[in-house]
Amino acid sequence: MSEAPKVTRQVARGFSAFGGERAAQLLPQARLSGPMPWVIAIMITLTVIAAAGGLALSNLASGARAELSGGATVQILQALPQERDRQAAAAEAVLADMPEVSGLRRVPDEELDALLEPWLGTGVDADAVPIPALIDVRLRGEASEAELAGLRSALADVAPDARVDAQSSWLRPVFSAISSLQWLAIALVVLLALTSAAAVWLAARSQLGGNRETIEIIHLLGGSDSQIARIFQRSIAFDAALGGAVGLALGLAAILLLGQQFSGLESGMIDGGGLQLVDWLLIAAIPLAGVVIAMLTARFTVLAALRKML
Amino acid sequence: MTDQQGDIITFDNVGLRYGTGKEVLSDVSFTLYPGSFYFLTGASGAGKTSLLKLLYLAQRPSRGMIRMFGTDVITLPRNRLPGFRRRLGVVFQDFRLVPHLSAFDNVALPLRVSGVRESELQKPVADMLDWVGLSHRAEAKPATLSGGEQQRVAIARAVIGRPDMLVADEPTGNVDPEMALKLLRLFEALNRLGTTVVVATHDVHLLKKVPESLIMRLDKGRLSDPTGALRFPPRRPPRRDDAL
Numbered sequence: 001m002s003e004a005p006k007v008t009r010q011v012a013r014g015f016s017a018f019g020g021e022r023a024a025q026l027l028p029q030a031r032l033s034g035p036m037p038w039v040i041a042i043m044i045t046l047t048v049i050a051a052a053g054g055l056a057l058s059n060l061a062s063g064a065r066a067e068l069s070g071g072a073t074v075q076i077l078q079a080l081p082q083e084r085d086r087q088a089a090a091a092e093a094v095l096a097d098m099p100e101v102s103g104l105r106r107v108p109d110e111e112l113d114a115l116l117e118p119w120l121g122t123g124v125d126a127d128a129v130p131i132p133a134l135i136d137v138r139l140r141g142e143a144s145e146a147e148l149a150g151l152r153s154a155l156a157d158v159a160p161d162a163r164v165d166a167q168s169s170w171l172r173p174v175f176s177a178i179s180s181l182q183w184l185a186i187a188l189v190v191l192l193a194l195t196s197a198a199a200v201w202l203a204a205r206s207q208l209g210g211n212r213e214t215i216e217i218i219h220l221l222g223g224s225d226s227q228i229a230r231i232f233q234r235s236i237a238f239d240a241a242l243g244g245a246v247g248l249a250l251g252l253a254a255i256l257l258l259g260q261q262f263s264g265l266e267s268g269m270i271d272g273g274g275l276q277l278v279d280w281l282l283i284a285a286i287p288l289a290g291v292v293i294a295m296l297t298a299r300f301t302v303l304a305a306l307r308k309m310l
Numbered sequence: 311m312t313d314q315q316g317d318i319i320t321f322d323n324v325g326l327r328y329g330t331g332k333e334v335l336s337d338v339s340f341t342l343y344p345g346s347f348y349f350l351t352g353a354s355g356a357g358k359t360s361l362l363k364l365l366y367l368a369q370r371p372s373r374g375m376i377r378m379f380g381t382d383v384i385t386l387p388r389n390r391l392p393g394f395r396r397r398l399g400v401v402f403q404d405f406r407l408v409p410h411l412s413a414f415d416n417v418a419l420p421l422r423v424s425g426v427r428e429s430e431l432q433k434p435v436a437d438m439l440d441w442v443g444l445s446h447r448a449e450a451k452p453a454t455l456s457g458g459e460q461q462r463v464a465i466a467r468a469v470i471g472r473p474d475m476l477v478a479d480e481p482t483g484n485v486d487p488e489m490a491l492k493l494l495r496l497f498e499a500l501n502r503l504g505t506t507v508v509v510a511t512h513d514v515h516l517l518k519k520v521p522e523s524l525i526m527r528l529d530k531g532r533l534s535d536p537t538g539a540l541r542f543p544p545r546r547p548p549r550r551d552d553a554l
């Protein structure tokens with residue numbers, strides 16, 4: 001009879017966990033073979049773009065609101081240029097002394113000409129088409145009716161032809177359009193996020209379907225439920241993280257490209273439409289959420305399968 | 311919960327039925343004496359695999375009581391069972407190798423499940439593969455192995471952790487007589503180290519090869535125990551004469 005092999009007695013009887021490397025060795029090494037990472041990549045890309053759009057729109061809306069709600073416009077509606085300039089200068093002087101005014105700027109005539117040029121053509125005869133003098137006023141607080149009434153009464157004596165308006169009143173339709181868009185974006189992001197979650201869930205489940213046999217074998221060899229769940233969580237987290245990273249990269253590329261195009265518009269009004277730090281963090285959290293969903297799906301699927309066994 | 315009698319397994323009036331079918335095991339009562347070598351025989355369909363499934367905790371009986379290592383495993387909560395399974399080595403009738411793992415990784419699986427360090431398992435696993443004559447196929451996946459080679463991997467996996475009890479279902483069904491004998495020697499070696507061995511087989515020639523073995527015979531789901539030695543084993547290590 002030949003000699004029996006030396007079998008180790010080192011088998012720890014405890015419920016020690018698999019180390020990372022050992023856990024990985026229990027599953028197929030050929031990764032990326034399934035559709036899982038790619039499905040996740042695409043869904044994450046779309047979600048990232050939609051979320052960035054929604055966040056940018058929301059920033060734009062609140063930025064514009066903050067800027068414009070504290071703004072007022074003083075127009076001097078006077079046909080005679082000398083008188084108009086005099087009243088404008090007087091109004092500027094009075095406004096500059098008012099404590100509630102934080103800043104003001106007389107819009108130069110050339111700028112107004114440029115603004116009106118598309119409608120009136122070049123070389124407008126100032127006498128033929130009287131153009132009002134325009135003063136942009138920045139208030140410390142909101143341009144409420146009371147504030148505006150205060151401005152009006154202060155200007156009544158020095159500039160009888162002054163007309164004071166809150167800037168936001170002109171822009172009400174713009175605001176309501178922006179806020180509809182914002183809701184639309186939120187709805188889109190929510191729908192996409194739900195679809196992504198479902199896609200991740202399905203992909204994780206289908207990946208586990210092919211491993212039912214392995215789950216049972218490790219179970220019969222004495223693997224504990226949480227040990228087995230952890231192995232699959234780890235493997236699926238790897239796939240999900242890879243898909244998430246690719247998706248995030250593609251989404252960010254799209255955002256940056258769009259961002260450049262928008263900044264090319266150089267519209268003075270559309271400021272603050274950019275993304276802030278907290279927005280970038282939110283966007284970065286999207287692939288992380290994907291990984292978490294994939295891991296939870298793996299965990300619950302494996303545990304449910306194991307619970308059917310003794 | 312501790313064991314006064316030193317029994318490794320006790321079945322008391324165990325019955326098993328699958329679903330709503332008729333009982334495939336009835337009134338099965340026996341005690342396995344630690345360190346003994348048992349053959350479980352019986353015609354095909356007699357219930358050998360079913361009995362072993364109860365032994366390796368893959369199945370709950372429909373009735374009766376099972377104690378393992380001094381603990382009632384029927385009422386034990388699920389989460390306590392893995393600790394018991396780790397003390398068993400099982401050769402499944404259908405091998406159950408993990409398809410995407412190499413022969414080496416399949417054999418290493420029980421050690422990895424038990425948390426043995428990688429550096430400590432390399433040599434035992436290699437030695438074990440050498441013993442079953444598969445060192446040259448260590449990196450092969452199960453699908454590329456012959457039936458007999460798969461069976462040897464399954465056996466190597468069952469004995470690598472030096473279990474307290476080895477349960478083998480037709481472990482020599484797919485190998486030639488010479489290899490069958492060699493594998494039997496492996497079980498004997500393990501048995502001498504203190505492992506209780508239960509081998510299900512309908513190969514009567516095999517029984518003769520292990521003279522000190524005890525024989526459990528299943529007949530249509532009933533265990534024949536004419537002398538009562540299986541049910542009430544003597545305190546000293548039993549001999550074959552006691553069982554027959």
Ligand SMILES: Nc1ncnc2c1ncn2[C@@H]1O[C@H](COP(=O)(O)OP(=O)(O)OP(=O)(O)O)[C@@H](O)[C@H]1O
Pocket residue numbers: 328331334352353354355356357358359360361403512
């Ligand atoms: N999962 C199952 N569901 C229903 N019936 C089963 C199941 N497994 C086994 N049986 C039945 O239980 C009986 C005993 O089967 P078992 O596999 O235990 O026999 P065996 O003695 O191992 O046979 P063999 O020598 O052919 O392996 C058979 O009649 C079989 O049809």
Ligand SMILES: [Mg+2]
Pocket residue numbers: 358359360403479
């Ligand atoms: Mg069988």
